[in-house]
Amino acid sequence: FPYGHGVEIFGANKIGKSSAIGYGVLGNVQKEGKLPALIASEPRLVTPEDKKWALTLGLDPDKMLIQYPDNVEEAFDMLRDLVFGNLVDYIMIDSVGGMGNASSAQEGGTKKAYGISSDVTSGLNDIMPKLWKNNQGLLLINQQRQSGAFKGSIMYDSPGGEALKHHMRMRIHMKPGGTRYTTKIDGDDVLVGRQLNCKL
Numbered sequence: 001f002p003y004g005h006g007v008e009i010f011g012a013n014k015i016g017k018s019s020a021i022g023y024g025v026l027g028n029v030q031k032e033g034k035l036p037a038l039i040a041s042e043p044r045l046v047t048p049e050d051k052k053w054a055l056t057l058g059l060d061p062d063k064m065l066i067q068y069p070d071n072v073e074e075a076f077d078m079l080r081d082l083v084f085g086n087l088v089d090y091i092m093i094d095s096v097g098g099m100g101n102a103s104s105a106q107e108g109g110t111k112k113a114y115g116i117s118s119d120v121t122s123g124l125n126d127i128m129p130k131l132w133k134n135n136q137g138l139l140l141i142n143q144q145r146q147s148g149a150f151k152g153s154i155m156y157d158s159p160g161g162e163a164l165k166h167h168m169r170m171r172i173h174m175k176p177g178g179t180r181y182t183t184k185i186d187g188d189d190v191l192v193g194r195q196l197n198c199k200l
Contacts, residue, residue: 006169010173012143017095026059028058071099083127097158
């Protein structure tokens with residue numbers, strides 16, 4: 001994945017966007033002797049089980065910066081600080097589509113809106129040139145949503161619309177493949193893995 005540019009991974013919830021790709025990317029940053037950062041929508045990599053799994057994937061949670069914003073606007077404020085301060089080498093936001101908007105929280109939580117709005121993505125106009133100048137990397141984990149139908153097939157896209165797409169050097173759409181891997185544990189068939197298809 002390139003430094004100086006943004007990459008977006010989107011797909012269904014719990015398909016493995018972070019564990020199959022994201023944590024491996026951050027782990028490779030560490031192997032290069034550089035510092036990655038994770039901006040997460042919920043506590044990640046905090047329990048012993050989480051840390052053990054991350055280490056299995058090649059990522060050491062104790063050798064990176066982890067931040068937990070309250071909403072998507074705060075997440076992009078954190079991103080701006082990390083980029084303009086040139087504080088880390090690679091930044092992953094997990095996940096953009098799973099963060100609530102500050103505007104919905106101010107309404108008392110009666111109408112909770114998720115995802116990234118156009119006014120937030122407009123801030124990338126300032127962030128992306130600085131990201132390139134600092135040679136920092138950005139990885140956005142995003143959820144998919146149904147965007148319509150075309151000739152009998154369902155079309156999917158990610159929250160953020162055209163504004164977010166415009167800033168990304170590469171976009172990866174993850175979908176489940178046809179192969180599932182099981183093994184016998186105490187006489188039961190247990191799912192231990194599955195094939196993933198990625199469209200770049």
